[in-house]
Amino acid sequence: MTAPAHTRSSAELIRAEEPVLAHNYHPLPVVVASAEGAWVEDVEGRRYLDMLAGYSALNFGHRHPALIEAAHRQLDRLTLTSRAFHNDRLAEFAERLAELTGHDMVLPMNTGAEAVESGIKLARKWAYDVKGVPADRATIVVAADNFHGRTTTIVGFSTDETARTGFGPFAPGFRIVPYNDLAAMEAAIDDTTAAVLIEPIQGEAGVIIPDDGYLAGVRELTRRKGCLFVADEIQSGLGRTGRTLAVEHEGVVPDLVLLGKALGGGIVPVSAVVGSREVLGVLRPGEHGSTFGGNPLAAAVGTAVVELLETGEFQARAAELGVILRDGLTELVGRGVVGFRARGLWAGVDIDPAIGTGREISERLMREGVLAKDTHGSTIRLAPPLTVTAEELRSAIGSLEKVLTQGA
Template sequence: MTTTTRATQDPGAADPTRCHLDLTETYAAHNYHPLPVVLASGEGAWVTDVEGRRYLDCLAGYSALNFGHGHPRLVARAAEQLQRLTLTSRAFYNDQLGPFAQALAELTGKDMMLPMNSGAEAVETAIKVSRKWGYQVKSVAPGTARIVTMRGNFHGRTTTIVGFSDDPDATADYGPFTPGFVGVPYGDIDAVAAAIDDATVAVLVEPIQGEGGVVLPPEGFLRALRGLCTERNVLMVADEIQSGLARTGRTFACDHEDVVPDVYVLGKALGGGIYPVSAVAADRAVLGVVRPGTHGSTFGGNPLAAAIGHEVVRMLATGEFQERARVLGARLEEGLRGLVGRGLSALRVRGLWAGVDVDPGLLTGRQVCEDLMRHGILAKDAHGSTVRFAPPLVCTEDDIDLLVTALRAVLADALGKR
């Protein structure tokens, strides 16, 4: 019998970046294609790599870091709870879940909430609750419940969720998929109305499609959808995982049209960038269909998650972060507007969340992000030549100006080489 040993690379070697890239590419599955930067620390809106270079984080963990890296209030609350109790399982009560549940219910204006961990788990929970409501309350025939979804959606990566995605990268070689979903064009209220039948239990919608490049629905679509769902006795389920919790300048993106969905699906920023926390919030007439033993999670609602989530809700209750997103977002939009026709073909902004379409003959979105990295800006491309920007809400006006200046330089350099 022979044994082989692999040489262990030293991340502290002469080229620590290369060493970390090699280690990750060798031992971690290749389900991401990161920019070649290795981050080691962060504070506020800024991060530092293993070689001491600083970058403005304009992705903010897909809005999980709305409050920035290491927000003092959140770190202090997490550290305090870490010393007390982190996990009990829902087989027992804990002293953090009840206060968190009350605070989140009051923030959403709903009767109750159901805590989970990841955003995808929260979406799966909303799907299960919608179907159960359909059978128990709406009296849909057993095994026939349908949910209307939007094309271009992104709700997570589970097999059920990717089954109603129209992104081939998300679906290829993962079937067969769960039935019971019908897709319609995003923002087309007539298509939604035509898709609803007697077996329809819910319409699942992102108020803004973040993954597609901050795609906004037509003005009035959410209001019309709310009216349609009420008229047809169908649940309006709003996935506010990326768009919610102050990112768009309001607590929820639905607030921009004064719409209250039947079900809120929340995640990302609910954990403050420290811990995975997600939840579904709805009135008792909906969430009341869930009974002991019919749904659960080992870590869902654990004391550490509840403590952090509760502190996030307290911070949101002040309105400070909603206002920062509104003011800084207006500054970002003004700066980006000047680049349309000068490398940008279009832009979409809602609060401190922007999607820009680069002239496809100029650069791909990936190339833009690689060039921005050299200017000290970290961002993420969507599809093709689209790039999205979502800096932490704790960034400054100078940070916004730095982002716009860097993008202007990248576009000007590409135009000069054309």
């Protein structure tokens, strides 16, 4: 009989995964058993400062008391009805999320990829019903180096060969242009274009922040050309960059915003498409759905997340602590860091390849009690919970300095 997890070491648990788990991830060799706030603890009792926060799913830290309380309270009442019936939590969730984001309507789903797929379907339906694009001719303009998820439709318009290879044939209807290039985007838009779909900041690509004016330019261009602007804020949204949404840094209001990750408070998967009534209003019963989308437990947790953001406290923390993060990384430029990009509590840090790959640097940080994750080549991402303290943040930067200047 297999020994209970709590009696097995990290090494034993990692070895136990090998024959039974599909190898779709390459995790760091740390086995997390418990967590609180910005800290996690492995099965041996070693503590680590979490500087990844579940790729922004844990914006409010691990087990935030208000979110845990909301989940417990709802678990004692009702967890799932499906959308075959109404439930008493969904209306408030939709109303408050719409108000928080400055939009009219909400389409609740579960995962980020579902939100993206929903956004694609909505854009196409709008193009046929409202814009008058001939049937099955709608196109969507996307950016190179994007990351919107892992479904076959989404990887079909990725430029990451690891994500694409072996999964075709892919759905047509997408045009890929360079990110941060308005001229290329304009050239790709024609009468068949339903929407432009971009990340306001490209997370998986290494926290790539576009030039000032790019997002405003996308908004102006899509209005002028008569197509939709769909912003994927699944990683960048809900406080991460110092604003509720990253597009707010340029005062931009897209037609549709895709949300996920942090919307579930690190407890349950919750995603949503929020947008104008003109676009979300094209859906009719039976045309789109989700068994778990908008379930009572998700709505209760999502409402508690919105309550935290309504105060503005977490957006302010991300902005204020982001200055400490940026200043700390600036001090490391030329001392193992060759460049970085940061906005709020989110940074992509390019490490001198002579010092190590992103994976190697992440493993060294792990040995120092800091958890981060590599992306491409020698780039690592830093995205601590918005509950991190200034002292904890400075400690993490100090650990990065140590692994860069002392080597392995």
